[in-house]
Amino acid sequence: MARINDNYLKLKAGYLFPEISRRVKAFAEANPDAPIIKLGIGDVTEPLPEACRTAIIEATKEMGDRSTFKGYGPEQGYLWLREKIATQDFQARGCDIDASEIFISDGSKCDCGNILDIFGKDNKIAVTDPVYPVYVDTNVMAGNTGEINEKGEYEGLVYLPISAENNFTAEIPTEKVDLIYLCFPNNPTGATATKEHLQAWVNYAKEHQSIILFDAAYEAFISDPSLPHSIYEIEGAKDCAIEFRSFSKNAGFTGTRCALTVVPKNLTGKASDGSDVEIWKLWNRRQSTKFNGVSYVVQRGAEAVYSEAGVQQTKALISFYLENAKIICEKLTSAGIQVYGGTNAPYVWVKTPFNLSSWDFFDKLLQTTYVVGTPGSGFGAAGEGYFRISAFNTRENVNEAMKRITENFQA
Amino acid sequence: MARINDNYLKLKAGYLFPEISRRVKAFAEANPDAPIIKLGIGDVTEPLPEACRTAIIEATKEMGDRSTFKGYGPEQGYLWLREKIATQDFQARGCDIDASEIFISDGSKCDCGNILDIFGKDNKIAVTDPVYPVYVDTNVMAGNTGEINEKGEYEGLVYLPISAENNFTAEIPTEKVDLIYLCFPNNPTGATATKEHLQAWVNYAKEHQSIILFDAAYEAFISDPSLPHSIYEIEGAKDCAIEFRSFSKNAGFTGTRCALTVVPKNLTGKASDGSDVEIWKLWNRRQSTKFNGVSYVVQRGAEAVYSEAGVQQTKALISFYLENAKIICEKLTSAGIQVYGGTNAPYVWVKTPFNLSSWDFFDKLLQTTYVVGTPGSGFGAAGEGYFRISAFNTRENVNEAMKRITENFQA
Known part of the structure; x- marks a missing residue:
């Protein structure tokens, strides 16, 4: 009789990111025309540096010759x-x-x-x-x-x-x-x-x-x-x-x-x-x-x-995302929202306005601005009342998301 | 005080493949001109199929465009x-x-x-x-x-x-x-x-x-x-x-x-x-x-x-290695050595001749023919008296290795 590792049964069923996906999916189905912008998961959006692509392609060609x-x-x-x-x-x-x-x-x-x-x-x-x-x-x-x-x-x-x-x-x-x-x-x-x-x-x-x-x-x-x-x-x-x-x-x-x-x-x-x-x-x-x-x-x-090229290209990528983070910080601050982080990191940690809970702010932001972030409480009890906004996105999406938030959330 | 996983201390110190490497290295240093042929580790030698390389290169190019x-x-x-x-x-x-x-x-x-x-x-x-x-x-x-x-x-x-x-x-x-x-x-x-x-x-x-x-x-x-x-x-x-x-x-x-x-x-x-x-x-x-x-x-x-191309190219690879295995089986058999496997697998399992132990045969084969295989006892007690020869190599190396073995080991 094969026995399983019982410790797995202690894990919380509703992991953070699947729950976000579920809510976003439900919203998108109910509002098929809403132009959703995702600033939730910390995934990069900009192309792989040219130096890296060239190296991968060269290496792949090497795999074609026995020697x-x-x-x-x-x-x-x-x-x-x-x-x-x-x-x-x-x-x-x-x-x-x-x-x-x-x-x-x-x-x-x-x-x-x-x-x-x-x-x-x-x-x-x-x-x-x-x-x-x-x-x-x-x-x-x-x-x-x-x-x-x-x-x-x-x-x-x-x-x-x-x-x-x-x-x-x-x-x-x-x-x-x-x-x-x-x-x-x-x-x-x-x-x-x-x-x-x-x-x-x-x-x-x-x-x-x-x-x-x-x-x-x-x-x-x-x-x-x-x-x-x-x-x-x-x-x-x-x-x-x-x-x-x-x-x-x-x-x-x-x-x-x-x-x-x-x-x-x-x-x-x-x-x-x-x-x-x-x-x-x-x-x-x-x-x-x-x-x-x-x-x-x-x-x-x-x-x-x-x-040399790789160092320059990765520096440019970092600068790009840090500039996004700076825009996020500035716009949210101008809207009266308290922000932390975002100067030496690609994440802006937002104090939810109006004393909203992390998930209430998530829902409100999604419903009124079609912007997706990550509820701070998903990262632990002390994250309650906070909200993570990721700087990993295109400049256009970041600007548009901030425009919508500042228009809707003058705190 | 950080405690380690004590179970690791139960592991045998001399793992099979490092021990092979050690003996081969020592032999090569003592005999720098010996043309060693490795039929030990089960690693492939033929180029990656063209269909796979093309797909990897195309995918790498995709990584260069944001869309x-x-x-x-x-x-x-x-x-x-x-x-x-x-x-x-x-x-x-x-x-x-x-x-x-x-x-x-x-x-x-x-x-x-x-x-x-x-x-x-x-x-x-x-x-x-x-x-x-x-x-x-x-x-x-x-x-x-x-x-x-x-x-x-x-x-x-x-x-x-x-x-x-x-x-x-x-x-x-x-x-x-x-x-x-x-x-x-x-x-x-x-x-x-x-x-x-x-x-x-x-x-x-x-x-x-x-x-x-x-x-x-x-x-x-x-x-x-x-x-x-x-x-x-x-x-x-x-x-x-x-x-x-x-x-x-x-x-x-x-x-x-x-x-x-x-x-x-x-x-x-x-x-x-x-x-x-x-x-x-x-x-x-x-x-x-x-x-x-x-x-x-x-x-x-x-x-x-x-x-379609990938199926053909991988079939060709398999056929190539199986032909190697067939050559190994035939040559060793003709030398009076008992072999198993090698018809539906890339491995030939050899009964060591002259009742040699697996490691003694390893040493003898290396010293007299410069061919490296894997001692069967390295895979477990019941592997003693056996020896694994891998079909993963070039045709030239397989032919040369078999020529040397048949010339030296008429059992």
């Missing part, structure tokens, strides 16, 4: 890609990260979930609230939580609220936690972390032999030169942190799929006999056994991000 | 690909499989490992011996086994020997098992399963409410028309089987990465309260949460396998 054909590649990714990442993303910013510490994957979402494979079941886990739902759901699936309560919080997890009240910082917990998910620039709030803030986290982690799972998927959007792009810019982080990065948002790879995870060689965790075990070896074994590397042609596309 | 750019795709894969698979791989062979039951992934190795996420920890698991090591190692990692014994067997797993003594069939166990891994055409033995044999397994699984994890990665190599390509050709299999397939070996996608897993809608497993839970829903939730779909351009490449 340049590529079969299985290294599960960790090709060294030519890992070396460019090590040099340009890390060493150039003073981070002592070697190519051998970089693992190429097909997505940060995958890595954020899969990383739990190598950790034990008795860790105390902290997440921010609001939070990227994947951190929570994968812990539920892995059996690291209890049941969900009426507030939507899972028993056993430590929630660290980030809201206007604490200036959107993830406060160091008073209790001891073993694994900590941090995401800066933050999804969904668009908040950032200063070096001092991350240093406090690193100090905490080192003191408690905890590990920080640092999601830097949005680092490319940092425009303030004082802000760190990587956790490894912080003294001591190599002893206590894993970092996730992605080509999805800087180079428009959401549909092309390439990401990376950094696992420093000197990072250790505890076995149940109290001995120290190298995390790198565990992740390397996990990836070698359960993964077969990213498509060769896609890795060549990612490599092109580091070429 | 045809693709961001996040469905985590389950694009429907246009899933529908072609359903029609041409399954319905055309009389299997009642719908597109919605097909999940596109980046590799069968990944799916074979990840599938354990959705099953409980108290299942009795059966594998064949010899076996594709990933089935075993992923169960060790997931905590489904005890320690390893001196024979290289993990406590708690049920090993089903397949060897010349039982005509290479996986015999139905006398004890009750809950999950059963079957791979036909078999890696590493090249053995096949008749409809009657699989029917017996399906009957067993239905009687015991077990689930068969059927790996059909090599189905395209079946040339005997009486043999089933899919477990779903067997009456009742939709109630008790998951099937894994891949584009790696039929269309040369080992470096391009695309595969698929079939989870029938009516397949159920037991929750701990005794209720039936749909496996499809669990896998769909797993993939939606921990995976983000396969690269759009790669899915377009896989779709081209089903075009």
Whole structure:
């Protein structure tokens, strides 16, 4: 009798994005002529950079000749890609990260979930609230939580609220936690972390032999030169942190799929006999056994991000989306709506006007302006009363959406 | 204090393929002029079919225009690909499989490992011996086994020997098992399963409410028309089987990465309260949460396998490798060496001559003929005294390797 993993049954049935889809679909069916603009899901809209496309096409041509054909590649990714990442993303910013510490994957979402494979079941886990739902759901699936309560919080997890009240910082917990998910620039709030803030986290982690799972998927959007792009810019982080990065948002790879995870060689965790075990070896074994590397042609596309043309083209993409974010912030502010984020991140975190709940504002916005955003409460209890607007869209759509909102929502 | 998953520490240190690499490297360094031919790892060597390359290039061009750019795709894969698979791989062979039951992934190795996420920890698991090591190692990692014994067997797993003594069939166990891994055409033995044999397994699984994890990665190599390509050709299999397939070996996608897993809608497993839970829903939730779909351009490449040109080109690839296998079988037989497999599979399973152990034959073959194969004992205790030779290579290399072996090993 095949037994299932009962932990899956603890998961909330109504996941955020399917519920949004359901409501938008119902509205569109009832109002077939309404010109809906989606600023909900964080998906890019602009073309894949020319440098990346050229590289993918060249690599595909190589696959047509036996002498340049590529079969299985290294599960960790090709060294030519890992070396460019090590040099340009890390060493150039003073981070002592070697190519051998970089693992190429097909997505940060995958890595954020899969990383739990190598950790034990008795860790105390902290997440921010609001939070990227994947951190929570994968812990539920892995059996690291209890049941969900009426507030939507899972028993056993430590929630660290980030809201206007604490200036959107993830406060160091008073209790001891073993694994900590941090995401800066933050999804969904668009908040950032200063070096001092991350240093406090690193100090905490080192003191408690905890590990920080640092999601830097949005680092490319940092425009303030004082802000760190990587956790490894912080003294001591190599002893206590894993970092996730992605080509999805800087180079428009959401549909092309390439990401990376950094696992420093000197990072250790505890076995149940109290001995120290190298995390790198565990992740390397996990990836070698359960993964077969990213498509060769896609890795060549990612490599092109580091070429002179690629650097310029991805910078232009980032600037484009940041300009969208700026327009969103300005227009909403001019309408009397309070906004956060949006200057070092592609997300604008809106305080819902008229004290509306997140879902009430969602419905009102959809019905009166045909604009779709994401209810903040979908990211956690502390997101109630907030609303996420994504800067990932065409300029025309952003301008039109803001025009409609300012005309309808003078708060 | 971050705790690691102690189960990883149970894994054998010397995994098969790294050990082969180590010995080959040492030999090559000591004999720099030796023209080594590798018939070890099951990696393809022939160019990616032209139809697939053209489709990937066209899709990459689409990514350059905002109106045809693709961001996040469905985590389950694009429907246009899933529908072609359903029609041409399954319905055309009389299997009642719908597109919605097909999940596109980046590799069968990944799916074979990840599938354990959705099953409980108290299942009795059966594998064949010899076996594709990933089935075993992923169960060790997931905590489904005890320690390893001196024979290289993990406590708690049920090993089903397949060897010349039982005509290479996986015999139905006398004890009750809950999950059963079957791979036909078999890696590493090249053995096949008749409809009657699989029917017996399906009957067993239905009687015991077990689930068969059927790996059909090599189905395209079946040339005997009486043999089933899919477990779903067997009456009742939709109630008790998951099937894994891949584009790696039929269309040369080992470096391009695309595969698929079939989870029938009516397949159920037991929750701990005794209720039936749909496996499809669990896998769909797993993939939606921990995976983000396969690269759009790669899915377009896989779709081209089903075009008229793609069908012809993949058939030609298969024929080419099968002809290699035939040459290997004939030459080794003429040298008095006993061979199995190789007619409906790209692997020839060799009985080592002179009663050599698998590793002794490996060393002797390398030293006297510079040919690399895979020691059968690396796939499990019952593989001792056998040796796997892969048909994945150029014709020139296969001919040259066979010439050297027949000249040196008249058994």
